[in-house]
Amino acid sequence: MTSAHTTRRAPALPRASAARRGSAFLTAHPRVRLGLLLAAPLFWLVVVYIVALVLLLVTAFWTVDSFTGEIRIDWTLDNIVTVLTGALYQTVTLRTVGVAAAVTVIDVLLALPIAFFMAKVAGPRLQRILVIAVLMPLWASYLVKAYAWRSVLSQDGILEWLLAPLGLHTPGYGLTATIITLSYLWLPYVILPIYAGLERVPDSLLEASSDLGGRTWRTMRSVVLPLAFPAIVAGTIFSFSLSLGDYITVNIVGGASQMLGNLVYTNVGAANNLPLAAAIALIPIVIIFGYLALVRRTGALDNL
Template sequence: MTTNAPTRQPLRSPRDTVARKGSAFLATHPRARLAFLLTAPLFWLVVVYIVALALLLVTAFWSVDSFTGEITTEFTLDNIIEVVTGSLYQVVTLRTLGVALLVTVIDVLLALPIAFFMAKVASPRMQRVLVIMVLTPLWASYLVKAYAWRSVLSQDGILEWLLAPFGGHTPGYGLPATIITLSYLWLPYVILPIYAGLERVPDSLLEASGDLGGKTWPTLRLIVLPLIFPAIIAGTIFSFALSLGDYITVNIVGGASQMLGNLVYTNVGAANNLPLASAIALIPIVIIFGYLFLVRRTGALDNL
């Protein structure tokens, strides 16, 4: 008669034991599992974004020694006072704000019919094609698109060639060229949130309005627009914020025009005045936070 020898259990290293216990703990504690998953992105957000903004705010209260060019870390309000009271910064701030608002309005007016056609008119197959067409410009380099518009808007560009038979001329470089280029660059960011908002509008509401004798424009104004208003505001956040902080497009097609981003870039590079650049950079940050505070009750932040 033979007897079965006892089965030997494989030896586990202390590391395997800790890993098993950790896995068992996370499996039975969903809140701890969520905290563990969010630790890395939250750490990155705090270090890269919040700490960077805090350092920017602190640097704005420093100064540069006019003799040595070194940064002095003594607290002073000179940069803030200069930015707030200086006529140059006031003019450039108003110009930048006007460009950002105009780009946002243009993008919304262009995005609404495009998004409506994509969501409510096009077939499912055509919807996929149109979404790809909207996303395709985002795969191209920012600089490639900006320089492409520089070529189009130049005096010898394709736009001049198309308008010449009708006696028209290209606007050339300057603020109009900047507005056109920025409107093209940020248009996909406005279309997509509005398209997502329109997809959530039930088709039955439009059909009910038609059955009750509602015409097209009253239906869009009284039913569709109130429902997609948060999505529209979400799209404006992208175009407004990106236009407000842009400086590359202005350098490429803006001619001699200046926006806040250009002043920041100039003071960081050629002027080597980081505290003043930080003080200027606070202007768009304050405007953006003010805009977000105004739209927070519209539900737009839930559509981002």
């Protein structure tokens, strides 16, 4: 019985030995192990993101048959020249960048005191409650929140009701409403990186500043802000890039205003001009890559 049992289990030994050799090889070569772990997500990133961007770039150099409306693979720079020289596209680009910059500034000004209170003032229990409160808006649908702000900012909305006794009125639909709504939508994405960065600021530095006579604003300006600056810039990446490519909020609360995303959507849908839409879409892509190149030196990307 013992011999037979041993004979039946003998084939499993080479497999176990191969598994041990493979495990030993991966243990001795951490770079190979890391490469195998990253192979699948990197492949997916290359296929879905990088290849898609390359195809978008290629499409921008094609044309559309004016008679049939079909895309023709005729290489030309006409779409790029139209986007770069057209007064409409220049105006909309400046408007889009302006809205994205305004949203970013507003979110940073709102996020800094909230994140500082969460990281340095609130106790552990209150800190957890505040983190949940910041994350809660992310659980709701983007469209629900945008339409909720449409209701709030309408002429018969709750904001008008609150401002009427003061002799004030809501801004109505337009760029101001767009900035308000986008600031609300992206605020959690700015708070969380700043909160994470402020948590890494040692409390001993704040105590040392206080011991040396530094007041609250002096400590914030000379100690907290320089150390938290990379985290602040990391938060601006989210608000700026997300605002730069948004088009749904403008359709909901922007009235007749247009941003780059609206032009892309119009040319893809109603105009059926995919090459021109691709050329327009390259504008925010170039802007955000330029922005990332600028902030890379601040170490902000390490806080993402």
